[in-house]
Amino acid sequence: MGKLIPVALLLIAVLCSGIVCVSEKVSVLKTSSQQARAGSRTKNNLHRQLSLLKLSAANTDFALRLYRQIASQPSSTARNIFFSPLSISASLAMLSLGAKHDTRDQLLQVLGYYNMSRNDAAEVHSAFKYLLQEITSEKREPQLAMGSSLHIQQGLSLQKKFLEDAKQFYKAETVSADFRAADKAKKMINTYVKKQTRGKIQELIKSLNRNTVMILLNYVLFKGKWVKPFDPQDTYEDDFHVDNTTTVKVQMMKRKGRYSMNYDTGLASSVILIPYKGNASLVLILPDRGKLAGVEQNLTITNFQNLITSLRIGSVDLHLPKFSLKSSYQLKHLLMTMGIVDAFTNKANLSKITKSAPLQVSKVVHEAVLDVDEKGTEAAAVTGISLMPMSRPSQLKLNRPFLLLIAEHNTKSVLFAGRVMNPTV
Ligand SMILES: *[C@@H]1O[C@H](CO)[C@@H](O)[C@H](O)[C@H]1NC(C)=O
Ligand SMILES: *[C@@H]1O[C@H](CO)[C@@H](O)[C@H](O)[C@H]1NC(C)=O
Ligand SMILES: *[C@@H]1O[C@H](CO)[C@@H](O)[C@H](O)[C@H]1NC(C)=O
Ligand SMILES: *[C@@H]1O[C@H](CO)[C@@H](O)[C@H](O)[C@H]1NC(C)=O
Numbered sequence: 001m002g003k004l005i006p007v008a009l010l011l012i013a014v015l016c017s018g019i020v021c022v023s024e025k026v027s028v029l030k031t032s033s034q035q036a037r038a039g040s041r042t043k044n045n046l047h048r049q050l051s052l053l054k055l056s057a058a059n060t061d062f063a064l065r066l067y068r069q070i071a072s073q074p075s076s077t078a079r080n081i082f083f084s085p086l087s088i089s090a091s092l093a094m095l096s097l098g099a100k101h102d103t104r105d106q107l108l109q110v111l112g113y114y115n116m117s118r119n120d121a122a123e124v125h126s127a128f129k130y131l132l133q134e135i136t137s138e139k140r141e142p143q144l145a146m147g148s149s150l151h152i153q154q155g156l157s158l159q160k161k162f163l164e165d166a167k168q169f170y171k172a173e174t175v176s177a178d179f180r181a182a183d184k185a186k187k188m189i190n191t192y193v194k195k196q197t198r199g200k201i202q203e204l205i206k207s208l209n210r211n212t213v214m215i216l217l218n219y220v221l222f223k224g225k226w227v228k229p230f231d232p233q234d235t236y237e238d239d240f241h242v243d244n245t246t247t248v249k250v251q252m253m254k255r256k257g258r259y260s261m262n263y264d265t266g267l268a269s270s271v272i273l274i275p276y277k278g279n280a281s282l283v284l285i286l287p288d289r290g291k292l293a294g295v296e297q298n299l300t301i302t303n304f305q306n307l308i309t310s311l312r313i314g315s316v317d318l319h320l321p322k323f324s325l326k327s328s329y330q331l332k333h334l335l336m337t338m339g340i341v342d343a344f345t346n347k348a349n350l351s352k353i354t355k356s357a358p359l360q361v362s363k364v365v366h367e368a369v370l371d372v373d374e375k376g377t378e379a380a381a382v383t384g385i386s387l388m389p390m391s392r393p394s395q396l397k398l399n400r401p402f403l404l405l406i407a408e409h410n411t412k413s414v415l416f417a418g419r420v421m422n423p424t425v
């Protein structure tokens with residue numbers, strides 16, 4: 001067998017809440033003919049919804065497994081975590097379009113799609129197409145741009161079916177590059193990423209192997225605005241207890257209001273859901289002192305679903321630090337630990353991508369950025385009237401390490417997951 005040519009798989013996620021984002025609400029009026037057509041589509045829709053739910057459940061399970069895997073790395077100890085599980089699932093599912101035999105089966109199995117369809121993964125890809133359409137529709141809020149691109153060595157002949165499927169299901173655009181001129185190619189791709197992420201991710205690739213023939217890139221850009229912004233005038237300096245011996249000063253935002261929340265005795269954590277405009281929310285999980293590691297290891301899909309369904313609306317005096325998260329991961333070894341092995345070795349069979357040379361995946365880089373601040377909308381939009389709740393609100397103060405998830409409710413997807421150990425780094 002010839003020399004294996006590495007394929008780099010890059011995954012990028014960016015999140016910018018609190019950035020002033022322009023968006024127009026578009027209201028769609030259903031005409032009667034649309035309603036009539038809707039009836040005959042009901043059965044198809046049901047089937048599609050069911051596939052979507054199965055896909056989302058698998059993705060959420062993968063998200064939490066990956067979280068636990070990242071959290072258990074020695075290199076993660078005492079550090080902030082932030083990544084987009086949905087972006088990673090989408091990229092790996094797209095890669096599976098080009099894989100055969102064990103290479104493909106391992107991808108589908110680890111992503112949790114094993115049960116979705118016995119014979120082939122067609123259901124997964126169609127459900128993904130629908131999911132991506134649902135969450136990235138332009139009229140939707142929060143605005144979410146998610147895209148894929150294939151950067152391919154000039155002159156390499158690729159399988160037409162792979163290119164068509166990647167485009168059809170994952171809207172991947174194809175860009176040719178000359179990786180032999182590695183520095184130039186690196187610059188081109190970094191510029192591409194910088195543009196797609198509106199400057200949020202400046203230099204995704206630090207070095208590029210001259211043997212690279214293909215880069216599979218995925219990015220997410222999320223623009224969320226709080227339904228109820230925080231008043232910057234209420235923000236004050238406060239202590240955040242990183243651990244027993246370390247305390248840092250943070251800018252603590254404050255807001256009294258009604259939120260979906262709960263204290264989960266099973267997980268020994270307070271939970272609150274802070275809605276973004278539209279169909280997404282920031283879910284914060286604040287473990288009791290000393291319980292963080294236990295909660296992380298117990299955060300299974302069942303516990304997570306219970307936690308979400310048990311939320312009740314109540315009055316709360318919420319104190320949340322301002323923070324920014326920026327994390328970068330080399331995911332190859334993590335994914336191998338989870339069971340995606342062949343794709344990274346010379347056993348890889350990616351012959352549905354190209355037959356002209358044996359490929360293997362050499363790199364999985366993922367970078368994600370999040371800003372949490374008062375606005376979530378233009379500063380001027382802070383309204384002066386705040387209604388006092390009838391009962392005395394309980395206080396929820398996030399002044400010690402907590403977990404966070406950004407959930408999209410319509411498709412029940414986990415867009416982002418992470419933890420804040422220290423808001424000042
Ligand atoms: C998936 O399939 C395996 C083996 O066929 C089975 O044991 C498992 O219960 C199934 N899981 C779900 C969620 O259906
Ligand atoms: C939220 O999801 C629903 C259900 O699909 C959709 O009709 C609605 O337009 C979405 N809302 C926003 C603000 O995007
Ligand atoms: C932190 O303090 C708690 C209670 O005082 C104690 O149980 C725990 O062992 C301490 N942890 C560390 C890492 O010192
Ligand atoms: C995690 O689950 C185990 C077993 O159910 C339990 O003993 C432990 O207390 C849990 N930890 C937390 C922090 O919930």
Ligand SMILES: *[C@@H]1O[C@H](CO)[C@@H](O)[C@H](O)[C@H]1NC(C)=O
Nearest residue numbers: 100347348349350351358359
């Ligand atoms: C992949 O599997 C096919 C058989 O389905 C085989 O013909 C081909 O040589 C394999 N390619 C590699 C790179 O192993």
